Amino acid sequence: MTMMNRTKCLEILKRHIADEIVISSYSTASEWVEMSDRALNYYSHGAMGLGSSHGLGMALALPHKRVVVFDGDGSLLMNLGTLVTIAAAAPKNLVHLCFHNGTYEANGGHPLPKRDVDFCGMARSAGIKQVHLLDNMANFEQQIGGILKQEGPVFADIHVETGPITPRAYDDMYKPERRQKLREALKA
Amino acid sequence: MNAPTKAADTGGTLSGAKIIAAVKAAGVSHVLSVPDLHTAKGLLAPIAVDKELQLVRVCKEDETLGIAAGLLYGDKRSLILIQYTGFLYAINAIRGVACEQKLPIVMMIGLLGKEPGVAPKDSKRFGSRLIQPMLDTLGIDHHYIDLDEDVRLIEPAINKAHETSRPVAFVIGRRPV
Numbered sequence: 001m002t003m004m005n006r007t008k009c010l011e012i013l014k015r016h017i018a019d020e021i022v023i024s025s026y027s028t029a030s031e032w033v034e035m036s037d038r039a040l041n042y043y044s045h046g047a048m049g050l051g052s053s054h055g056l057g058m059a060l061a062l063p064h065k066r067v068v069v070f071d072g073d074g075s076l077l078m079n080l081g082t083l084v085t086i087a088a089a090a091p092k093n094l095v096h097l098c099f100h101n102g103t104y105e106a107n108g109g110h111p112l113p114k115r116d117v118d119f120c121g122m123a124r125s126a127g128i129k130q131v132h133l134l135d136n137m138a139n140f141e142q143q144i145g146g147i148l149k150q151e152g153p154v155f156a157d158i159h160v161e162t163g164p165i166t167p168r169a170y171d172d173m174y175k176p177e178r179r180q181k182l183r184e185a186l187k188a
Numbered sequence: 189m190n191a192p193t194k195a196a197d198t199g200g201t202l203s204g205a206k207i208i209a210a211v212k213a214a215g216v217s218h219v220l221s222v223p224d225l226h227t228a229k230g231l232l233a234p235i236a237v238d239k240e241l242q243l244v245r246v247c248k249e250d251e252t253l254g255i256a257a258g259l260l261y262g263d264k265r266s267l268i269l270i271q272y273t274g275f276l277y278a279i280n281a282i283r284g285v286a287c288e289q290k291l292p293i294v295m296m297i298g299l300l301g302k303e304p305g306v307a308p309k310d311s312k313r314f315g316s317r318l319i320q321p322m323l324d325t326l327g328i329d330h331h332y333i334d335l336d337e338d339v340r341l342i343e344p345a346i347n348k349a350h351e352t353s354r355p356v357a358f359v360i361g362r363r364p365v
Contacts, residue, residue: 021261042261046284050254057258057266060218060244081247085255089244179289186261 004137006099006160009144010035010070016145017068021058021182024070025051026106028099030168032070039185043173049078052086052096059091059152062186068095068148074104074112076119086153087127094152101162109165123155135159199305200335204230204364207296208238210339214346216265216294218242220252224271226298230364232269249274253281256293265350268295272319279322286355287326293355294346296333304362308332323357334361 006028014036024032025044033041042058044051055069076082076098086094102115123131130150134140140158147156208231211219219235221243236243246252252268259266270278275297286293299308302316311317323330329349331341342358349356 044254046288047250047253047281050250050281050285053251053254054258056244057255057264058261059258060242060255061259061262061264079248079251082251085244085246085251176289183261 003101003159003161004135004140006101006163007031007035008137009099009140009158009160012141012144013148016148020066020068020148021055021062021186022068022070023051023055023058025075026072026168027163028070028072029173030106031163033169033173039181041178042182043178045170045174049075049082051075052082053079055094055096056082056086056089056091059094060089063091063093065186066093066095066148067091069097071096071098072105073098073100073102073117073119074107077112077117080122083123083126083128083155087123090153092152095148095150095154095156097156097158099158099160101160103162105162105165106168109162119157120155123157128153128155130154132156133159200337200362202230202334202360202362202364203336203339204234206336206339207231207333207342207364208234208241210342211267211346212240214265214343215350216241216267216346218244218256218259218264218266219269220244220246220255220266221269222246222249222252222271222274224269224274224298224300226271226300226363227269227296227360231296231360235269249278250281253278253285253293257285257289257291260291265292265346266294268293269298270295271298271300272315273300275319276315276322279326282326282328282355287328290353291355292349292353294349295328295355295357296360297357298360298363302361308359308361319359323359328355328357330357330359332361333358 023042059067256266299316
């Protein structure tokens, strides 16, 4: 697999994210909170794999808002049925991005049972119409803005290198005050 | 937390229509479910054709915890309708999302295979005996719904869950009809 640098991908995403709700988890969340600490961020926790399910709930409840999920490959493997559930519910405002580095990075960097999983094939088989594979920076930079605006549900498999295995500031990310700020921002 | 003991089957019934009316009266707009044979005919089938309720069919029960939490950000009340086996499967998500985030997650848990008229704690079924003690351990308020007269507990319990931002569970003793 060709690999991109996740930090660079997130920097590009930051340029395109405006008033969308962004749901992130674990390693990607750790980088995103450092890069773009905003009220409309939600840090999925409590049970690994449920980021896309949180996103589906928000997308159904808030059809006027775009919801973008930054999932991980290990997380998605723990909740593969979510692709079928999302395809069936078919929210037009949900974009599901999977950062695919082949490891359980947040759990010590051990490999997935199989690194080169075909998530795009799974998403298509589940019934998601808008499916993208992004495995080089030129394509990512060119396409991501359009992908974020596509009618959902949208899925993209983003091939990235494994990031640094460093301590994560989970306590700060998961503070109830952050979830309260999101609620207030959504009511504003 | 109520867990009445019923020594013998009184021959009573549990109306699915009354349960649905109580859930709607509490402002529930979405039902999140994996089918449960215990409630499939009496609850899920009428919910599936009810124009006032949006049914989200999921693949595994733990998905419902994430979806229910997400719906709350748009002030949408939901009901998770699952079998006790699914409750056991989803325990980590229930702990992490409903309990630790102190969210008003509302669950309705069918005790498939429990003998009619027998209190869950007296059931010969290991799974039926487990659920109420596990809810106690999790610190989740729960109510035993076995007869029509128990349905009155549903609406105030859902409202209380939302007023106090705490999860609540309804344990369905006999098959709704």
